Amino acid sequence: MIENFLNQQWQDGALAGSKPEEAYYVSVGLNKTMSAQDILEGRMNIEIGMASVRPAEFIVLRFSHKLQDA
Template identity: 45%
Template sequence: MGAQKDQAYFVQVGKGITMTQDDIDSGRLILEIGLAAVRPAEFQILQLTQRLEA
């Protein structure tokens, strides 16, 4: 849905956006994806976390 890409989905990742410095130091990658599958103003938000083990 959406007339333009920013109305249909978004991806957010990075320090100060989805992660803190503690997350980065602990090896966590946190990614948020929003999808407007039905209506442009109603996003379904998925938060994915990957923990890196040394």
């Protein structure tokens, strides 16, 4: 969902880069943005990089969300 949004922004010219890899990235997962402890505690960490001025020079945003207990 995040990648789809960023891809649309890139196609609309809002992000720099001649290919998506130069314009943005989304990273989430075990040993990428989350530890096993994060997963056990129901925490999801996401890192997003966006090239708004120059290709491959990313502004990095990190988000953390605590999932509801079942």
